[in-house]
Amino acid sequence: MSLSGYDAYREELTALAAHDGRVVCLAATPVGAGHPFELAHPDRFFGLPRAASAMVDVVSGLVTAGFRPFVCTGPARAGLGTAGSLGLLTRYLEAGATVVTPYAGFLEDYPVLRRLTGVTLAVPCGDAETRAVVREAAGADRPFHIRVGTVVRPYRSRGDLVAGAPVPVVSWESTGVCEESVCLVSVGEDGTRLARGARGAAPWLAHAHLVYLDDVRLRRAAGELGRRRRRFVVTGARHGVDGVTETLARLLPGCEVIAGPREGDAVAAVLAEVRRLKEPA
Incomplete structure (x- = not known):
């Protein structure tokens, strides 16, 4: 049975900790x-108090002692979870912890985090991708x-997720009918x-799906995208000078890169952006 990304994270981290005492x-x-x-x-679990900023020093001490702390904010309907502000989240990251934010909305905090x-x-989607990312994070030195x-959503199986290997920088759900096809x-x-x-x-x-958005992997993803397509509509990322769409546009000179709708169930709006790029019949 498939789980939400949040529940898959909790289950996978628990399983990893059985074999890795550093987690x-x-x-x-x-x-x-x-x-x-x-x-x-129970000896490696800590509940975050309301004054969660007090835990930053605890996290720093754990990292110094060789542990691999995962800090998870509570589920939130919008924005960051209940463990606090973006400033607090960045302090945990700067202390060396992996931070998990349960929220599937658009990436309003991306320009700061990058x-x-x-x-x-x-930003994994669903059970299998989340588990693969958690495994990679547990074994990483960063x-x-x-x-x-x-929310539990139906997701296609990922045949390109190989145990022990990194998640591919680009997952091609569809390559389109021809080289001139617009790529979502x-x-x-x-x-x-x-x-x-929209598809x-x-x-x-x-349709190309991205899991990793840090500069190193986004640059690699842009290279692969640019070798296969020339026109792109990005869905799921907010607009902004340092947003995903704008960063891809800078990394793909000579290509057309535009943003999809800003919010909500707007499949028709995605198709409207595709028409702006003059998708051939």
Whole structure:
């Protein structure tokens, strides 16, 4: 049975900790609330207090001692989770922790997070991708920021996810009917849902899905995208000078890169942006 990204994260981290004593979980869930990690590894589970900033020094000490702390904010309907502000989140990352934010909405905090040196930014979709990213983060020597969804959604199986190997920088869900096809580039769960809805209405479109958005991997993804397509509509990323769409546009000179709709269930708006790029019949 498929799980939401948030539940898949909790389950996968708990399983990893059984074989890696360095993995520690700090969560907005209060101690004793039945978090699976706490039930399996109570000596390595910490509930985040309301004054969560006090835990930054704890995280820093854990990293210095050789542990790999994962800090998870509570599920949120909008923006960051209950562990606090973007400023607090960046302090955890700068201390060396991997931070997990349960929220599937558009990436309003991306321009700030991408400025952090040495942090991998990941926005997996669904159960399998989330598990693969968590495994990679647990084995990495750098912090990750992982944004996960809280709703169970149907996702296609990922045959390109190989145990022990990094998640591909570009997952091609469809290559389109010809080289001139407009390519949808989806980011995050909401963006992927919009892109799949648009392809359902216009199956000739190409669709490339991105999981990692830090500068190093986004540059690699842009190289692959540019070798295969010339016109792109990005779904799931907010507009802004340092946003995903604008960054891809800078990395793809000579290509057309435009943003999809800003919010909500707007498959028709995605198709309208495709028409702006004059998709051939």
